[in-house]
Amino acid sequence: MLSVKFIKENPEFVVERLAVKNFDAKELVDAVCAISNRKNEIQQEMDQHKAEMNSISKQIGQLFQQGKAEEANAAKAKTASLKEAIKELEKEFGEKDVELTDKLTQIPNIPHESVPSGKSEDDNEVVTTEGEMPQLCEGAIPHWDLATKYDIIDWELGNKITGAGFPVYKGKGSRLQRALINFFLDEARDAGYMEIMPPLVVNEASGFGTGQLPDKEGQMYHITEDNLYMIPTAEVPVTNIYRDVILDEANLPIKNTAYSACFRREAGSYGKDVRGLNRLHQFDKVEIVQVQHPEKSYETLDQMVAYVTTLVQKLGLPYRILRLCGGDLSFTSALTFDFEVYSAAQEKWLEVSSVSNFEAYQANRLKLRYRPTGEKKPVLAHTLNGSALALPRILAALLENNQTPEGIKVPEVLVPYCGFDMID
């Protein structure tokens, strides 16, 4: 969330910038300022009364020790009204605090100045388009049919065991998944990221820290009996490693990577674009996460984009990079670049990565700070993350683009990882 201080110092700026996200923040910003001001007034009065109370209590203690019980009891009488006043102020203070947090969590992150305005994904800005469009052979078919033809993914079995959106990978399909995971993790390690194997289920505090809760809880599978959530991305556990942490400036940037299965309910997204591997309830992904100095986070974002570029290039997939417009930008992000690969049989661009700078928005929720060298006061760090990469759509594009009458060719970089060069 945004800091109260920033909102109070720049209310017009916040409203103006959030308009780019098509978000009318006027009322919320006004409310935050008003509630915060009232809260401060209450605190001043409350603290004053508490100071007096503390002082009287201390005196009473001394009087008792000196054996002056009568005077002590007289002093006690004075405390009743004070006590009552404090209680009331505390109550109102608590209410204002809840209200303030409620309003704050409803205000999205401010978009970076480079974010184009726009309503939907149609307004995203194409930054780069690279790679050769594949020439498909006669009778080319989409990946869901290829997967069945070569018996590497069993859709029906997934339906039987769990339900739609939980495919079963078999034989070379399963091995190719494993190869992709290892390939991505090794690449990330070579790029300086430390590998993490996180829990796949998180508590409420973690969900709040990265911004999934309270608003987007419908997106996650909720284990109500234990009040735990299945992760929609490794971003959640890996970023929450640094919840309530004060880092040394010298330790920045922190670079972590993690493979995880990801679980998404995708409620309300039935219909188009859900065939085959295009949208699943469970999928595999390797994520990269960085914690960086505020002054260096955009430089880091560029580096992360450059890194993801190398991955799609090595896989030989035609890709394009989009700068998300305000309307398509997520609630918590300040700037996001999406990667899409071209899936030739579907004749569709498929999103395989989303690389974002959250600036201090997540950090403020997480209380993730660093201490500038030689200084006393901790400062909020910046967090960034990106998919590197999400597997299903990569697999879809690989299957469709590399199909030949003899079978599906495996990209060279993956051959050492999976141990075969052809799915036939």
Place this chain on the structure above:
RNA sequence: GGAGAGAUGGCAGAGUGGUCGAAUGCGGUGGUCUUGAAAACCAUUGUACCGCGAGGUACCGGGGGUUCGAAUCCCUCUCUCUCCGCCA
């Protein structure tokens, strides 16, 4: 699942109603000494909020209560550990 123990500052670990934001040790930082280092010694060392400032307030797992006063007593929740059972 059954029984028990516990949750205190970066860590370890005292503290069972009143100058306790909290002893002590370790660690960290600064300094003295030293050619340099180690050792020793001295000093310092949490976070947040309010206030122009002086300063004030809060925080000893979370929440509630008793009391003039709570780390300390009571209730409640959560979590951790140990033993037994079960089990990859």
